Amino acid sequence: MNNNIDVLIIGAGPAGVAAGIGAKKEGAQNVVVLERDWDLGGILQQCIHPGFGLRTFKEELTGPEYMHRFIQQAHEVGVEFRTNTMVFQIDKESNTVWTMNKERGIEALNPKAIVLTMGCRERPLGAIRIPGTRPSGIYTAGTAQRFVNMEGYMPGKRAVILGSGDIGLIMARRMIWEGAEVEGVYEVMSWPGGLRRNIAQCLDDYGIPFHLKTTVTKIHGQDRLEGVTVAQVDDHMTPIKGTERFIECDTLLLAIGLIPENELSRMAGIEIHKVTGGPVVNDLLQTTNPAVFAAGNVVIVYDLVDNVSDEGLIAGANAAKFALGRIPKDAKRIPVKGGENVRLYSPQFVTGEADTTIFMRVTHPIEQACKVFAEPGLYSQRLRYARPGEMNEVKIKAEQIRNLPDLSEIVIDIQPV
Amino acid sequence: MNYDIVIIGSGITGASIARELSRYKLNIAVLDKASELPAGASRANSSMIHGGFDDKPGTAKAKFCVPGNKLWHKLKDELDVHIDECGSFVCAFNDDEIKHLELLLSQGKANGAPGVEIVSGDELRKREPNVSPEIVAALWSPEAAIINNFEAVNAMIESAQINGAKLFLETQVTGLLFDDKGGIRGVATNKGDFTAPIVINAGGTHAGEIASWAGDSSFKIIPTKGEYFLLDRVAGTFVTSFLFSCPSKAGKGITVLRTAEGNLMAGPTATEQEDPEDRATTPEGLAEVLKGARKLVPNFPVNMNITTFAGVRANTESGDFEIRALTKPRGFINAAGIKSPGFTSSPAIAQYIAELIREELSDRVKLTPNEKFIPERRNVPRFLYLNMDERKKLAEKDPAYAQIVCRCETVTEGQVIEAIRRGARTITAVKMMTRAGTGRCQGGFCCPRVAEILSRELNIPLEEITRHGGGSKLLVGKTKEFLLNKEGK
Numbered sequence: 001m002n003n004n005i006d007v008l009i010i011g012a013g014p015a016g017v018a019a020g021i022g023a024k025k026e027g028a029q030n031v032v033v034l035e036r037d038w039d040l041g042g043i044l045q046q047c048i049h050p051g052f053g054l055r056t057f058k059e060e061l062t063g064p065e066y067m068h069r070f071i072q073q074a075h076e077v078g079v080e081f082r083t084n085t086m087v088f089q090i091d092k093e094s095n096t097v098w099t100m101n102k103e104r105g106i107e108a109l110n111p112k113a114i115v116l117t118m119g120c121r122e123r124p125l126g127a128i129r130i131p132g133t134r135p136s137g138i139y140t141a142g143t144a145q146r147f148v149n150m151e152g153y154m155p156g157k158r159a160v161i162l163g164s165g166d167i168g169l170i171m172a173r174r175m176i177w178e179g180a181e182v183e184g185v186y187e188v189m190s191w192p193g194g195l196r197r198n199i200a201q202c203l204d205d206y207g208i209p210f211h212l213k214t215t216v217t218k219i220h221g222q223d224r225l226e227g228v229t230v231a232q233v234d235d236h237m238t239p240i241k242g243t244e245r246f247i248e249c250d251t252l253l254l255a256i257g258l259i260p261e262n263e264l265s266r267m268a269g270i271e272i273h274k275v276t277g278g279p280v281v282n283d284l285l286q287t288t289n290p291a292v293f294a295a296g297n298v299v300i301v302y303d304l305v306d307n308v309s310d311e312g313l314i315a316g317a318n319a320a321k322f323a324l325g326r327i328p329k330d331a332k333r334i335p336v337k338g339g340e341n342v343r344l345y346s347p348q349f350v351t352g353e354a355d356t357t358i359f360m361r362v363t364h365p366i367e368q369a370c371k372v373f374a375e376p377g378l379y380s381q382r383l384r385y386a387r388p389g390e391m392n393e394v395k396i397k398a399e400q401i402r403n404l405p406d407l408s409e410i411v412i413d414i415q416p417v
Numbered sequence: 418m419n420y421d422i423v424i425i426g427s428g429i430t431g432a433s434i435a436r437e438l439s440r441y442k443l444n445i446a447v448l449d450k451a452s453e454l455p456a457g458a459s460r461a462n463s464s465m466i467h468g469g470f471d472d473k474p475g476t477a478k479a480k481f482c483v484p485g486n487k488l489w490h491k492l493k494d495e496l497d498v499h500i501d502e503c504g505s506f507v508c509a510f511n512d513d514e515i516k517h518l519e520l521l522l523s524q525g526k527a528n529g530a531p532g533v534e535i536v537s538g539d540e541l542r543k544r545e546p547n548v549s550p551e552i553v554a555a556l557w558s559p560e561a562a563i564i565n566n567f568e569a570v571n572a573m574i575e576s577a578q579i580n581g582a583k584l585f586l587e588t589q590v591t592g593l594l595f596d597d598k599g600g601i602r603g604v605a606t607n608k609g610d611f612t613a614p615i616v617i618n619a620g621g622t623h624a625g626e627i628a629s630w631a632g633d634s635s636f637k638i639i640p641t642k643g644e645y646f647l648l649d650r651v652a653g654t655f656v657t658s659f660l661f662s663c664p665s666k667a668g669k670g671i672t673v674l675r676t677a678e679g680n681l682m683a684g685p686t687a688t689e690q691e692d693p694e695d696r697a698t699t700p701e702g703l704a705e706v707l708k709g710a711r712k713l714v715p716n717f718p719v720n721m722n723i724t725t726f727a728g729v730r731a732n733t734e735s736g737d738f739e740i741r742a743l744t745k746p747r748g749f750i751n752a753a754g755i756k757s758p759g760f761t762s763s764p765a766i767a768q769y770i771a772e773l774i775r776e777e778l779s780d781r782v783k784l785t786p787n788e789k790f791i792p793e794r795r796n797v798p799r800f801l802y803l804n805m806d807e808r809k810k811l812a813e814k815d816p817a818y819a820q821i822v823c824r825c826e827t828v829t830e831g832q833v834i835e836a837i838r839r840g841a842r843t844i845t846a847v848k849m850m851t852r853a854g855t856g857r858c859q860g861g862f863c864c865p866r867v868a869e870i871l872s873r874e875l876n877i878p879l880e881e882i883t884r885h886g887g888g889s890k891l892l893v894g895k896t897k898e899f900l901l902n903k904e905g906k
Binding site for chain 1: 697702703805816
C-alpha cells in the first residue's frame with residue numbers, strides 16, 4: 001500500500017484533518033494523514049478552553065470538541081490516520097517521505113501528492129536575547145499549557161507573562177484558575193499581539209495588569225527562577241533607564257510569537273517566504289514544488305482555527321486534483337503584492353482557477369475607519385479599524401481574474417478613509 | 418571510601434586525567450559538585466582545538482597545546498567524539514595587526530605548530546566569502562579544529578569509568594585531609610570523606626581556593642566571564658572555519674565559528690569578576706560580542722540566534738597553567754588555571770600528571786599498567802548522522818529508536834534512554850549526552866517528553882525531575898492538588 005498513496009498529509013491538526021476530508025471529497029482513493037503524537041488533533045487537544053468554531057459551527061466549542069467533529073467526518077469519508085508516526089525527512093528530487101513508528105519501523109512513502117500541515121511552533125527565549133541566568137521555570141506558554149492541561153502539573157506558583165500572543169493570554173487565565181498568581185502581562189509593542197476578546201476575557205475579567213511598551217530585561221535565579229526585571233521601552237524598543245522594576249516570580253511564560261514549522265519543507269526544496277516563514281503558495285495552496293501543497297499555520301499563522309480548517313479543505317482538494325491529473329500545468333501565476341501597510345499575506349500568487357481569499361496583517365494599527373482593498377478594482381471593504389493582532393481578508397472571484405486577461409499583478413493594502 | 422587517587426573536578430582536565438590514570442591499576446575517584454557533565458568552563462567555551470601558535474614559547478601553555486592538538490586528532494576516533502577539522506584564521510585589519518600575525522607565525526614555528534602561514538585577505542574571502550572586505554591578511558592554521566565539548570567531556574569520563582574509575586556527581590569537596598606526617602590523606606565532601614594518598618586539584622575556577630587549603634598561595638584564579646551567541650544550524654553555512662580577531666590583553670578577542678554540530682557561534686567576552694559561579698549574560702557583554710562578530714562578519718545573522726550563554730574560565734595572574742606536585746603537603750597536585758588552550762591541552766596535561774606521579778610520588782602510588790585497559794568508547798548512537806540503513810537496523814533492534822523526542826536535533830527516545838543508562842539524571846544531562854534541547858526551539862518541544870522518560874526510566878515522580886539538579890525542579894505540583902493545598906483544604 002505504501003506506494004499507492006494518492007495524497008499524504010503530514011500532521012493531523014486542524015489543517016491536516018480538513019485536508020484529509022478535502023482530498024477524499026475530491027475523489028482521491030488513498031488518503032493518509034500522519035501524526036507524530038499518540039492522538040489526533042494537534043495543538044487543539046491542549047486548548048480545552050471554549051471559543052473555537054464560531055464561524056464554522058455557529059457555536060462556541062472547546063479545542064477537542066471542535067477537532068472531534070472534523071475527525072468524525074474524516075473517518076466517515078474514509079481518511080486513513082497513522083498516529084505515533086513522525087516524518088523525519090523528505091527527499092528533494094523524488095518527494096520520498098521517510099517516516100518512523102515504533103511498530104512499523106522506518107518506512108519510505110512515495111505518494112502522488114503531499115500536503116504539509118505541520119503547524120507552527122513558539123519562539124523561544126533565545127530569539128529575544130534577554131540577559132541574565134538560565135534557571136528552570138521559563139517556559140513557552142504552549143509548553144506550560146501542555147503541562148497543565150495534558151499532564152496535570154503546575155509549572156509554577158507566581159508567573160510573569162512576556163508577550164501578549166493568544167496562548168499567553170489564555171494561560172494567564174488558566175494559571176489563575178489553578179490557584180497560581182499572575183503578576184502581569186508585558187508586551188514590548190504598543191499594541192497587543194493577541195485578539196481583543198482574549199484581552200477582555202482572560203486579563204480584564206481577572207484583574208491581571210497588562211503593560212504595553214514594557215519588556216523583561218533581566219532574568220534572575222540560579223536553580224529556579226527567582227524573579228525578572230522589567231522596564232519600559234522607547235520607540236526603538238530600547239529599555240528606558242530608570243523604569244526598571246524587579247518582580248519576584250518563579251515562572252516566566254513566553255508568548256512572543258509563533259513561527260511556521262518548515263524544517264521538512266526546506267528539506268523538500270520548497271521556497272520559504274522570508275516574511276511569513278511559510279512556503280510560498282498560490283491560491284490552490286500549491287508550493288513551488290508542484291506535487292506539494294500546504295495549509296494552515298505552516299503557511300502563515302492564523303488567528304482563527306476556522307480559517308485553518310477552510311484552508312486545509314482547499315489544499316486537500318487541490319492535492320487530490322493534482323494526484324488525479326486535474327490541475328492544469330499552464331495555470332496562471334499572477335503575483336500578489338502587499339502595499340505600504342501590509343506586513344505579511346498569503347497566498348503570494350493567484351491562478352484564477354478558483355475563488356480565493358487572501359489573508360493579511362497590517363504593519364501598524366489603524367484606529368479609525370479604513371478600507372481593505374485589492375487593485376485593480378478587485379475588492380474593497382470598509383473596516384472600523386485594522387490591527388496587527390487581527391487578520392484581514394481580501395476575497396477575489398475566479399471570474400474576476402478570467403475577465404482580466406492582461407492582469408500582471410494584484411496589489412492589496414489597507415488605508416484610512 | 419579508600420582510593421589511590423582522588424580527582425577534584427570532572428571538567429575536561431579532571432576527566433582527561435582520570436582517563437589517562439585509568440591505564441594503570443589504580444582505584445580512582447572523580448568528584449564533581451555538578452549534577453551533570455560538563456558543568457563549568459568545559460561546558461561554556463569556544464570548543465576550540467587550537468593550532469598552537471598563540472602561546473609564548475617556554476610557557477606551560479606552549480608546552481601542552483601542540484601535543485594536545487595531536488592527541489585529540491587521535492582521540493576523536495578512539496572516543497567517538499565529533500571534531501570538525503576546519504582550521505582557523507586570525508584576521509588582521511591593518512599593518513599593526515599584520516605585525517601581530519608575524520609574531521604568531523614565529524611563535525607557531527617555535528611551538529612546532531604544523532602548516533601555519535599568512536594568507537591575503539582575498540585568499541581568506543575565497544574560502545569565507547562572508548568575512549569583512551576590510552580584512553587585509555590572515556594567519557591560517559590547518560591543524561586547528563572545533564570539538565563537540567559536551568561529547569568530549571562525557572567521552573573522557575566514560576572511558577575512565579569503563580576502565581574502573583568511579584565518578585561521584587553532586588559531591589562537593591569541603592576540605593582536605595592530612596596524614597600525621599603532613600602529607601595529603603584525602604578530601605572531605607558533602608557526601609563524606611574520600612581518602613587517597615594523592616589528590617589532584619582540577620577544580621577549575623575553584624582551584625585557587627582548594628590549593629589554598631593545602632597551604633599553596635602561589636597562584637590566584639581570576640574568574641573571567643565569557644559571553645556567547647549561539648545561532649541556528651541554518652546559519653551554519655555563514656562561516657565554515659574558526660575566525661579569530663587579533664587578540665588583546667584580555668583574551669583572544671571575539672571569534673566567529675561554526676560549532677562541530679554546525680551552529681554558528683560568536684564570543685567570548687573576557688570580564689574579570691569575583692564570583693566563580695556568576696554565569697549571567699549581560700547587556701554590555703552581549704553588545705560587545707555582537708559588535709565583535711559584525712566586525713569579522715558584517716552581515717552576522719543575529720536574527721537566527723537561538724540562545725545566549727556565558728562561561729567562567731579560570732584565568733591566572735601569571736596567564737599560564739599552574740601544574741605541579743607540591744612538596745608540602747606531599748601527594749597534592751595542582752592542575753589549575755586551565756583556560757584557553759585548556760581544552761586542547763588537557764590530554765597532554767593528563768600524560769604529564771602521570772609522569773609527575775611516576776617521578777615524584779612513586780612512594781605514594783605505583784603506576785602498574787592495566788593490561789585490560791580499553792581505549793575505545795562508543796558514543797550514544799547519533800540518529801541524525803546515521804545513514805538510512807543504519808537507522809532502519811537500529812529501529813528494528815530497538816523500537817525506541819523509531820520515536821523522535823527532539824525534533825530540532827532529531828534525537829530519538831532510544832538515545833535518551835541510553836543516556837539515562839549511562840548516568841543522566843537531569844534534563845541538562847540528557848541534553849549534554851544526546852543534544853536533545855540544543856536546537857532551535859531550545860527544549861520547548863522535548864523538555865516535557867524528556868522529563869517523562871526520566872520519570873519513567875528512573876521510577877521517580879515527574880515533579881521531582883530537575884533541569885540541572887539542586888532546586889531546579891521543572892514543576893511545583895499536580896494541578897488540583899495545588900489548588901486544594903492553596904485553599905488549605
